[in-house]
Amino acid sequence: MLISLQSVNEDQVGEKWQKCFNKSWPYYKSWYLQESLVARSGYLTCVEQLEKYMPELLPIYEEVVRLAGGGDLVARYLSMYNPPPFMSGCTQVAWNKPPFSLIRNYDYNPKWFEGNVFKTNWLKPVIGTSDCNWGLLDGMNGDGLAISLTFGGKNRSANGFGIPLIMRYILETCTTTAEAVDCLLRIPSHMSYNITIIDKHGEYRTVYLFPGNTPVVDFENVASNHQQKVEWSAYEELTLTRERKQFLDELVAVPGITRDQVKNRFLYPPLYNQERYRNFATLYGVQYDIGERSATYFWPFKSMKQSFEIFTEERLYININNLNKGEFGKG
Secondary structure: OEEEEEEEEOOOOOHHHHHHHHHHHHHHHHHHOOOOHHHOOOHHHHHHHHHHHOHHHHHHHHHHHHHOOOOHHHHHHHHOEOOOOOOOOOEEEEEOOOOOEEEEEEEEOHHHOOOEEEEEEOOOEEEEEEEOOOEEEEEEEOOOOEEEEEEOOOOOOOOOEOHHHHHHHHHHHOOOHHHHHHHHHHOOEOOOEEEEEEOOOOOEEEEEEEOOEEEEEEOOOEEOOOOOOOOOHHHHHHHOHHHHHHHHHHHHOOOOOOHHHHHHHOOOOOOOOOOHHHOOEEEEEEEEEOOOOEEEEEEOOEEEEEEOOOOOOOEEEEEOOOOOHHHEEEO
16 A cells, blocks of 8 residues: 655645645545534634634634635634544654654554645744644654654543644644643643653653543653553554553663664564554654754655755655565655
8 A cells, every 4th residue: 555745845824735735625524524513513612722722823723724715614623622533553752862852653544644744834843744734643843842642542532622733732832841741731632642752951751641631741751552551452452552662661771772773673563563454554653853853754664854954845655565665756
């Protein structure tokens, strides 16, 4: 199966963002309406919640809604308040020894991968992997703050925002890990996620978000798909979350092991997942190098490096069924 990864450089929300939205909107619309529109929060509630929790994003929200064509449905979807549930696999580590980095694999159903890397300058310079059109799965800002998410493994939801928009908000408004943690403690998430953060000083935390409950801040640099204990055994069996976390915990504790050695192990099981029949596959790995302000996306035998100084617009095609050299192209 081919996936594509497009790199887009657009300082402010404009025609490039609009083109990406128009391409993906039919699929997101189907997802957003899967339980019918009445299952989603109304427009006034969505805007009130944005005003309450992320007021700095309101001008950008109004612009993305306008470029998306306006109207009630688009406005409610782009608010990302109380969206339908979504889950992923994923493994991540905050490498807190120089050179400071955040390294992760993103595991998801290839059919639902948006496939865009945006370099923007909305409120701050940000490079990140797009999700839900203006949210992020992972990313880094120009201040050297990097952040990444994994699903937390709890089969329930509550009133709150979709995590991709919370990730975007943090990178647009925060400089340090402490500031990012403060945001995660006050902004409600509609599902459980593990958010790992590291800043230019090497300060790191993992925050466990619980729908409807107070988050827990942990001095933890590794996260997979469970939190303090496994609550959803079927999901644990599907994703092998405990095996992945234990493997990575032991790996980073090896005396003398380097960042590059850790990164390379993300290319092999149990961290690298090709269990496509389970609808989860590793779609990409990425390393955010805090010092370089760079993002290196990687696969077996392949990689693509982008940075705030050198960012090349291109589209890569990766055959995740066959990662041999000849199956990697550019467009």
